[in-house]
Amino acid sequence: MHFEPYPFEKLTALLEGITPNSAYSPIALTIGEPQFETPAFIQKSLAKHSEELRRYPKTAGESYLNDSMRGFVERRFGVKLKANELVSSFGTREVLFNFPQYYLFDKKEPVMAYTNPFYQIYEGSAIASRAKVIHLNLSEQNGFKPVIDEAELAGCDLVILNFPNNPTASVLSLEELGDWVKLALKHDFCLINDECYSEIYTDQKIPSLLEASLYVGNSSFKNVLVINSISKRSSAPGLRSGFIAGDGSILKGYAQYRTYVGCASPLPLQAAAAMAWADEYHVAKAREVYAENFKAAQEILGIETSDATFYVWLKVPNALEFTQRLYRDYNVKVLPGEFLAREDARGENPGIGYIRIALVEETVRTIQALERLKEALS
Template identity: 70%
Template structure:
């Protein structure tokens, strides 16, 4: 298998011969990793349950964790699930890589469609399953929402959406998600929405694909799945706590598959994660910080405040040259958008000319970095 280097490796290669301006403190705005302390009550729960390391964890997850995750879905999205409709996972990256391998194993010529730009694990899963890929381009022309081509979708076995979207920050309404549910039923493909940014919204809570399924009367969630995690929500990526939820028929067989791949979460992590899933107060505090960062960006850069995520997706012209100049002159790292996307069948890379900025630092550090970015932008005008 010939996997592409990850975007951060490409960035390292792009900048390796550049000496940054030592007159500035380094600012790294490349990775979607919250730079805040994991809330104290989560850390205490982890320490309290450390003695459980002596026990093997069950692949199905502890009941306390499954219940916490189902409660989260119920309170946040008003969707009631039973235990057959959810599986706790070791974060979501492993699911995005191994679920397509499970789902597409018996397909002779599998086809996967996913949003472009994308989280690179989608591409890795396509390579691992020898799937043909259909890119659902997200561009300014379509307001960063995937255009629907039913002739193409009719060929698909699996379609992966990612809304709220990384990196474009776009969201889909309940009605728009409902249209995708109808397409999954009409053309009999499995539709999975990566909802890891669902809790990082700036004003109105964003909808889930599960809500949309109920909205269009798909009460059994046939062909419908979502994934989510607490990495962004709780500033706890190291807990590796996520879930996949939806179609019970699919999940029943996927659960059997998971017993072989050895990715059960250690028990102390599960108990700490349960505390995190059950609490909303700490999430509201994080949202307030991210919203403040967006307000700062609006003041300094004139950018709009997006509905969700903690990213800025900005057209800077030649993004590779801008990224190098920003690092050399101002000691700030950002990520070129073309590293997060691929050329489609027409030779178009929808990430070209864009940079992604992760606003994951404190407001003061964010302000300092954005002022430098503004100065760099002014240089090229």
């Protein structure tokens, strides 16, 4: 079983031997990790419940946490989930890796499709599942939205979308998501949308695949699942709190499978996460910072503001060379787009010629980095 090095490992190799300009303080705009303090009320809850470390947690999660997650879904998307339609998880990386292995286990020759560029765990799960992969390329030509090739997708067992998208920051409308739901029903494949960036939007709220399922009349969420996480929403990736929700008939078996995986969340983390999922004020305050960062990017780099996520997918002449030069001359790290994508069946890598910039710092520091980027681009 062979796994590709992670993008950050490739970046380390690319920059090896380069001495950055010490006249500038180092700034890394590479990882999608909010660089803000986790809200105080979350930290206080974690400390308050630390004595519960003496107890084993349930794999299924405490009822108060699952209730809080379903409350978030209802409050945010207007979707009321039944108890069997949501499974809490130890973050979403766990689910994205082991759910495909569970779901594809009994498929004789499994076929999996996912957006390209992508979060690398999709590829890892495909390798572990021995699945044939279909890349859904996101390019400037298709507006960074996956083109539906029905003949190709008809043979799929599992399709993973990621909207709002990492790294291109593109979004799908309710109607566009609805088209994917109808396709999943028509060809009987499982459709997942990774919605971890759903709460980082600049203006209009971003729709969920669950909403789209109801929109096209699929009220039982047949073949439809979404994944979401507290990491970006609450600036708390260390809480490892996420969920998978939708088709209860699929989740019933998966919930049992997870009892063997051993990924139960410690009780103090569950208590803090439940509070975070129930609160919207701190999320709105974080969105204000990201909006300021995008405003700065628009003014400094002359780019359009993204509808969601905290990423800028910036076109540059030679991404590898530019990344090295930016680090050497300006002490700023970014991630080449080709590290986040793969060549498809036609030999095309849609990440070539782009860099991903994560606007996850406080605005003053973000402005410093963007001004250095502008100078490097000129």
